[in-house]
Amino acid sequence: MSKRREFLKSAGAVGTVGLLAGCLGGDEGDGTTDGESSPSESGGSGGTTDESTSAMTEEQTEGGEMYIDGTLNFIMSPSEPQEQMMNQYAPVRDYLSEEIGVETELRYGNNYSAVMSALGSGTADVAEMGPFAAALGVRAENVNIVLQRKGYGSYTYVSTLTTTADSDIESTEDLSGKTIAFADRLSASGALFPLFMLSQAGVEIGELPQSDVGADFTAQFAGGHDQALAAVENGQADVAGVGQFITLNDNRELSEGLKYVETYEGIPRAPICVSPELPQDQQDAVTQALLDAPESMYQGADGEADTDDDLWFSAVREASQETYQPVIDVANDLGIDIGFLEG
Numbered sequence: 001m002s003k004r005r006e007f008l009k010s011a012g013a014v015g016t017v018g019l020l021a022g023c024l025g026g027d028e029g030d031g032t033t034d035g036e037s038s039p040s041e042s043g044g045s046g047g048t049t050d051e052s053t054s055a056m057t058e059e060q061t062e063g064g065e066m067y068i069d070g071t072l073n074f075i076m077s078p079s080e081p082q083e084q085m086m087n088q089y090a091p092v093r094d095y096l097s098e099e100i101g102v103e104t105e106l107r108y109g110n111n112y113s114a115v116m117s118a119l120g121s122g123t124a125d126v127a128e129m130g131p132f133a134a135a136l137g138v139r140a141e142n143v144n145i146v147l148q149r150k151g152y153g154s155y156t157y158v159s160t161l162t163t164t165a166d167s168d169i170e171s172t173e174d175l176s177g178k179t180i181a182f183a184d185r186l187s188a189s190g191a192l193f194p195l196f197m198l199s200q201a202g203v204e205i206g207e208l209p210q211s212d213v214g215a216d217f218t219a220q221f222a223g224g225h226d227q228a229l230a231a232v233e234n235g236q237a238d239v240a241g242v243g244q245f246i247t248l249n250d251n252r253e254l255s256e257g258l259k260y261v262e263t264y265e266g267i268p269r270a271p272i273c274v275s276p277e278l279p280q281d282q283q284d285a286v287t288q289a290l291l292d293a294p295e296s297m298y299q300g301a302d303g304e305a306d307t308d309d310d311l312w313f314s315a316v317r318e319a320s321q322e323t324y325q326p327v328i329d330v331a332n333d334l335g336i337d338i339g340f341l342e343g
Contacts, residue, residue, distance in 0.1 A: 072096060072104040072286070075115050075127040077270075078184070078224045079243070082108040087309040089128075090301040092293075096126075099289040111223060112186035116142050122277030126286055131327045132188035134271045138321045146287045147272040148319035151245075151312045152252070157269050158244035159193035161261040163232060169239065172201035172262045179218040181228040181237035185209040188327050190225050193264045194241025196330050201262075209336065233257070245312065268324055272316060290316055 074093065076085045089106050096104040107124070109115040112133035118124035120142025128149075129137070137143025148155055161180075163169050169178070175198060183190025191209050198217075199205050206214025209221075220237055222228040225246040231237040239261060249255045272290065274283045293316075300309030 072102050073124045074104055075107045075109050075118055075124045077109050077115050077129050087301040088311050091297045095297045112184050119143050119275040122275050125275050125278050127273050129273050130187050130270050131268055131324050132192045133186040134273055135324050135328050143273045144276050145271045145273050145319055145321055147316040148323055149269050149313035150315040155269050156266045159189035159264045160244050161194055161239050161241055162247050162258055163239045163261055165257050165259045169261055172197055176203050176216045178238040180239045181220040181222050181231035182241045183225040183228045185221055188267055189243035197262050197264055271319055
C-alpha cells in the first residue's frame with residue numbers, strides 16, 4: 001500500500017482522477033506490435049470486452065481523442081493475435097492496477113508506428129514494443145526505454161527467413177524475384193534483420209523498409225508475425241521474414257511443414273517503454289512495479305503456469321537505448337535512416 005500512497009501523492013492537487021490525464025489521448029502508437037514482441041514477446045488481456053475500448057482504431061490514433069482521466073494505458077504491439085495477447089496480459093493489467101493504485105487498461109496497437117505515436121503524444125503511458133520500433137521512438141523523442149524482457153532463458157532472440165518444407169528455395173540467394181512477407185516495417189525480427197540477411201546474401205533490398213523501390217523481390221507487409229507466416233502457408237508469399245517464436249510449436253520446435261532459409265541470432269529481446277510525457281516519478285513507479293512483479297503476473301488469465309496463455313517472457317531487467325544499439329547498428333549498416341518516421 002505504501003507504493004500506492006506514494007504514487008497517488010505525486011498527483012498533488014490534481015487528484016487521483018486527473019493523475020494520468022494527457023497520457024491517454026487518441027494516438028495509438030504501435031497499433032499492432034512487433035516488437036519483437038512475440039509470443040515470445042507480446043501478449044495481453046483486455047481491460048474491457050467492448051471493441052471501442054479494447055482496440056484503438058487508426059482514426060482514434062490520429063484524432064487525438066482523450067481517454068478516461070486517471071487510467072494507466074498499456075498498449076500491446078501486434079506481434080500476436082489480439083485476443084491471445086489480451087489473455088496473456090490480463091494479469092499485467094490487474095497487477096499494475098493493484099500495485100500502483102490506478103486503474104490500468106490494455107489496448108492493442110494497429111501497428112508499431114501507432115504505438116510509438118501514442119507514447120509520444122501521451123495518449124498511452126506504457127507499451128510493450130519491438131526493438132527497432134523502440135529505437136526509432138527514442139530517436140524521435142517519443143519513447144523512453146526502461147526495461148528489457150527475458151524469454152526462454154535468454155535476453156536475446158532470433159529472426160528468420162521461413163518458407164514451407166516442400167519449397168525448392170534452399171538459400172537466401174534464391175530469393176531474388178520472389179515474394180517476401182514481412183511482419184511490419186518497424187519490426188526488428190520481422191523486417192530489419194530479414195532485410196539485413198537478404199542484403200548480406202547479395203539480394204538487392206532497394207529502399208526498404210521505407211519503400212520497395214529498387215528491391216529485387218516483391219515485399220509485402222502483413223501487419224504482424226502471424227499474418228506474414230500465414231501468407232506463406234496460404235501460398236500468397238514465398239518466404240516470411242518473421243521472429244522465430246511464431247514458427248515454433250508448443251514444444252518449442254519448428255512447426256511441421258516449415259523450414260528455415262536462414263536465421264539471425266542474438267537480437268536483444270523486446271523492451272517495455274514508457275511515455276516521455278509521463279512525469280518522472282510516475283515513470284519510476286511503473287518501472288519499479290514491473291521489476292518487483294510476482295511470478296503470477298506472467299501466468300496469463302487462467303493464473304496457472306505452463307498453459308497457453310502464459311506470457312512469452314518470464315522476467316525483466318532495467319534497460320536503456322544502449323541496450324538496443326546493435327539494432328541501430330544494423331539499421332545504419334543497411335543505410336536506413338533511423339529517423340525516417342519523424343516527419
